[in-house]
Amino acid sequence: MKKVILVTGASSGMGKEAARKLINEGHTVYTVARRIDQMQDLKALGGYPMRMDVTNEEDIQTVVDTIIEKEGKIDVLWNNAGYGLYGSVEDVSLAEARKQMEVNVFGLAAVSQIVVPHMRKAKSGLISDLIKGKYNNHVPYPKNIRDAKAFVEQYKKYAKFPERSC
Template sequence: MSKKVILITGASSGMGKETAKALIQEGHTVYTVARRIDHMQDLKNMGGYPIQMDVTNENDIQNVVDTIIKHESKIDVLWNNAGYGLYGAVEDIPVDEARKQFEVNLFGLATITQKVVPYMRQAKSGTIINTSSMGGKMYTPMGAWYHASKHAVEGFSDCLRLELQEFNIKVVVLEPGVIATEFGEVMLKNISQFSSKGAYSSLTNQLVTATKKMYDKGQGSKPTVISKTVSKIVNETKPKTRYRVGLWAKPMVWMRIYLGDKLFDKIIMSQLS
């Protein structure tokens, strides 16, 4: 197994942190970035290289890429993992909040990709992993902006894959299902902020109850299912274009593709009753 220089965004918790630990233990050179650098001290102690970075700040991104190139002369793997879920009714969420969702989940991802690709192109080698979600292929009520951003990541990644083919740069889409991370907490905080009162309060309460029940029961898959998958992608010479892993990911996407809109709508709404 060849040792690689890896850059991971959104590595202060959850999937990003667990995977960074695994890749460091495998002997790779792992640079981790997030706004909360104090949450990555354990990665530094293990031999990783944490750097503070806001994925929506272009100067931060440029500094990180320049730092890695200065010390390593290359970036073999970029894992665009930073993201969050904005939930609430379309009518209730201010468009400025929706813009922030896209700034993090799509435009931040695109900016760092633009800055890393020239080095991969020169090396005629590289792997870019973009974290989408099973939500990039299906939908739930109150998640319009989150799902829109992840659908966008899917389309962006497919086009990028074709553009980078001739330079031997692989683009892989990761589509996690329900993973036991902070995602649920952030989602519940958002939906309570925007739609707990008013016309959509009933639907909001149903969604909050169903989500809490799922996370309280510990139904989400452990982040290790992601770390094992990313390790496989990093170490494969010919990875697949998509990896769908974690609770509900495969069955939910299958139902979305094959059952049609109206039946899928019924299935989704039945989970809230």
């Protein structure tokens, strides 16, 4: 069944690959990122690239409103936007770490908060938060990435965002 899917962080990496696969499967895929120029290949495949910064609530609202106006629904939110900081604790400034948490954690929350009411109204929806790997001390992720992942897992648990359906 064809779905309307919003993929964040689709300008590169896993987000771009997921969007490509979903477009090729025949879904209606809206791809968002700050760098719209890096999503033109997804447009050529049939995707709908839009500029959106997950830390800007006006951007998010505009994108969601546009999708709802055109499609009437969002079946799947694929939260993928995020990035890593690498270095030891003394090498990564607190300003950089805060910015990363703003994108990786609060950006995910902001997009979810704006999409979920539409899913609840439709009594249908799926949110997929791409958390790459486990976040224990035995994986090769820097601690700040593990902490962001752990926070997202706990946030979803207590915020009661729909993981399977609304």
